[in-house]
Amino acid sequence: MYVAGCDIGSLSAKAVIMEDERIVSTHVIFAKPEPDESAREVMGEALKKAGITREDISFCVATGYGRNNISLADSAESEIACHGKGAQWLMPDVHMVIDIGGQDAKAIRLDSSGNVVRFAYNDRCASGTGRFLEVMAGAMGIGVEDMGDISSGSKNSVSISNQCVVFAETEIISLINAGKQLPDIVKGLHNALAHRVAALARGIELDKEITMTGGVAKNNGMFTALQEALGQKIRKMDTDPQIVGALGAALFARQIAQDTKR
Amino acid sequence: MIAAGCDVGSLTTKAVILNNTRIISQAVAKSSFNPEDSAREVMQNALTAAGLGMGDIGFCVGTGYGRERIPFVGKAVSEIACHAKGAHWLLPTVRTIIDIGGQDCKAIRLDAKGNVVKFITNDKCASGTGRFLDVMAKVLGVGIDELGGLSARAADPVVLAATCTAWAQAEVIVHLNAGTSREDIAAGISDAMAARVAILARAVSIEKDVCMSGGVAKNTGVLKSLENQLNVPMRRLRIDPQVVGALGAAIFAREKMEGR
Numbered sequence: 001m002y003v004a005g006c007d008i009g010s011l012s013a014k015a016v017i018m019e020d021e022r023i024v025s026t027h028v029i030f031a032k033p034e035p036d037e038s039a040r041e042v043m044g045e046a047l048k049k050a051g052i053t054r055e056d057i058s059f060c061v062a063t064g065y066g067r068n069n070i071s072l073a074d075s076a077e078s079e080i081a082c083h084g085k086g087a088q089w090l091m092p093d094v095h096m097v098i099d100i101g102g103q104d105a106k107a108i109r110l111d112s113s114g115n116v117v118r119f120a121y122n123d124r125c126a127s128g129t130g131r132f133l134e135v136m137a138g139a140m141g142i143g144v145e146d147m148g149d150i151s152s153g154s155k156n157s158v159s160i161s162n163q164c165v166v167f168a169e170t171e172i173i174s175l176i177n178a179g180k181q182l183p184d185i186v187k188g189l190h191n192a193l194a195h196r197v198a199a200l201a202r203g204i205e206l207d208k209e210i211t212m213t214g215g216v217a218k219n220n221g222m223f224t225a226l227q228e229a230l231g232q233k234i235r236k237m238d239t240d241p242q243i244v245g246a247l248g249a250a251l252f253a254r255q256i257a258q259d260t261k262r
Numbered sequence: 263m264i265a266a267g268c269d270v271g272s273l274t275t276k277a278v279i280l281n282n283t284r285i286i287s288q289a290v291a292k293s294s295f296n297p298e299d300s301a302r303e304v305m306q307n308a309l310t311a312a313g314l315g316m317g318d319i320g321f322c323v324g325t326g327y328g329r330e331r332i333p334f335v336g337k338a339v340s341e342i343a344c345h346a347k348g349a350h351w352l353l354p355t356v357r358t359i360i361d362i363g364g365q366d367c368k369a370i371r372l373d374a375k376g377n378v379v380k381f382i383t384n385d386k387c388a389s390g391t392g393r394f395l396d397v398m399a400k401v402l403g404v405g406i407d408e409l410g411g412l413s414a415r416a417a418d419p420v421v422l423a424a425t426c427t428a429w430a431q432a433e434v435i436v437h438l439n440a441g442t443s444r445e446d447i448a449a450g451i452s453d454a455m456a457a458r459v460a461i462l463a464r465a466v467s468i469e470k471d472v473c474m475s476g477g478v479a480k481n482t483g484v485l486k487s488l489e490n491q492l493n494v495p496m497r498r499l500r501i502d503p504q505v506v507g508a509l510g511a512a513i514f515a516r517e518k519m520e521g522r
Contacts, residue, residue: 103429125387126428135428165428166388166397167365 003257004046004057005249006039006073007082008066011102011130012215013038014246015046017057018254025049026243035066043072059257061249065103075256080108080119082248083213088114089251090239096207098226098234099244100197100216102130107201118204126165128196130216136189139169140182144219147186151221154187163196190225198229210234217241265519266308266319267511268301268335269344270328273364273392274477275300276508277308279319280516287312288505297328305334321519323511339514341507342370342381345475348510350376352499357469360459360488360496361506362478364392369462371469380466388427390458392478397427398451401434402444406481409448413483416449430454452483453491459484460491471497479503 002024007014009031017025027046032038039062047053054060054072062073063082070076079099087097088110097108104123111117122128126135130144137144158180162168168189175185193216201210212234216222218241227234237244264286269276271293278288289307293300301324309315316334324335325344332338341361349359350372359370366385373379388394392406399406413419420437424430430451437447455478463472472494478484480503489496499506 124424124426126426131428163386164388165426166393 003253004060005246007246008064013042015042016246016250039070059253061253063249086244086248096210099214148219148221151187153183157187160192194225194229213244265516266322267508269508270326275304277304278508278512280512297331301332321515323515325511344510348506358472361476369466371466410482412448413452416445419449422454452487456487475506
């Protein structure tokens with residue numbers, strides 16, 4: 001039995017196709033202006049990789065900010081529930097998920113069955129989301145995907161005093177003008193974002209077993225900075241952390257498909 | 263008796279010169295990277311306009327974020343105290359001052375004597391400060407001083423859902439792409455700005471009379487939005503609202519000279 005999950009975020013769209021207990025294909029694209037268009041394209045690619053068609057999929061669940069406008073999905077589920085579900089399936093010992101997306105950040109506490117116990121969420125202030133790094137990368141003329149590697153060369157990270165994206169952007173420009181080294185500035189930015197997200201996570205109390213999901217988790221510098229800010233280890237996923245929401249959606253789809261069959 | 267006040271802000275530097283109880287000159291200039299240079303330049307402009315030299319100043323008080331670095335001042339006083347002093351001198355009935363600067367916003371409550379009884383500042387978040395308008399004006403491709411006029415001509419103001427400057431900027435771009443008029447967007451920007459400032463103003467519990475100071479007070483769009491949202495009239499000050507802090511500093515300088 002094939003099921004699918006589709007996560008339409010603000011910046012990227014992700015799809016996961018599962019056959020029984022196994023992930024058979026995944027795909028990630030940049031989001032289109034219309035959520036439905038993103039869903040069609042990302043699912044189309046995932047189906048092609050799996051060598052099947054939409055008709056082969058028993059059930060498809062959508063999640064992400066565009067989840068309610070997806071014509072190819074059978075139902076929708078919240079991102080919080082999907083990230084929890086996906087992370088717990090990949091790592092059954094994990095009881096806390098920190099997800100940093102392009103325009104939000106979440107901290108989620110789970111019970112041993114992967115159900116959400118508590119969560120904290122920020123989508124009000126761009127500082128504390130992936131957008132913070134994106135704006136700063138733009139100001140420095142570097143790619144956001146290169147920030148992890150750049151920060152690894154830091155010897156003496158700078159401290160960024162402004163929290164606000166707008167004020168921090170000005171601060172970065174003066175730091176560059178003051179002759180600060182790029183790796184030190186980038187490391188300082190990672191630390192700044194990590195502190196914001198750590199504060200969000202502390203609001204719901206930390207668990208010993210934490211993992212990180214979302215596109216920003218691919219940035220090694222950010223991963224390290226968050227460990228430092230939390231003062232504890234984070235478990236790294238061996239699966240692409242960006243597809244965890246879509247995976248969770250596929251797991252919900254499987255549950256629904258099994259329940260209907262019974 | 264010549265007294266002077268100098269207000270070195272993040273974006274502009276202001277100077278006011280008093281002869282006894284009369285403002286004899288004032289000057290405003292963009293702040294440079296060096297607060298010392300900014301202060302010297304703007305004070306020189308004010309002195310030249312008054313036909314005076316630096317030696318004629320009996321006492322000078324500095325204020326603003328660069329106040330500790332002005333070489334020619336005898337004393338530095340906080341911006342809050344200076345704005346309160348200046349506004350109360352201009353309008354003795356004032357009890358609430360809303361000061362919006364280039365990178366911060368303050369709400370100040372006064373008693374009948376003009377003493378500060380309560381205040382709140384936002385300098386952490388660009389939203390609700392002059393910087394918000396600056397970013398939005400750039401996206402609209404207009405000068406910051408044009409926003410008020412554009413707002414006044416709006417037919418159907420847009421509603422910006424986001425508070426955060428970064429998100430609101432993205433919203434404005436979406437509106438522009440959708441063909442919404444600049445006038446309607448500008449009015450939405452004024453409303454969003456006022457909504458953020460109103461939160462601060464309410465936190466000090468507004469009492470009449472209310473006035474605005476700082477550069478943003480010259481933006482009629484924000485001023486009118488704020489009047490609507492707070493449901494109080496804003497009393498207009500009889501001088502450029504941008505120099506109220508420098509005026510307050512000059513009054514402190516005069517008091518110092520009088521031995522008060």
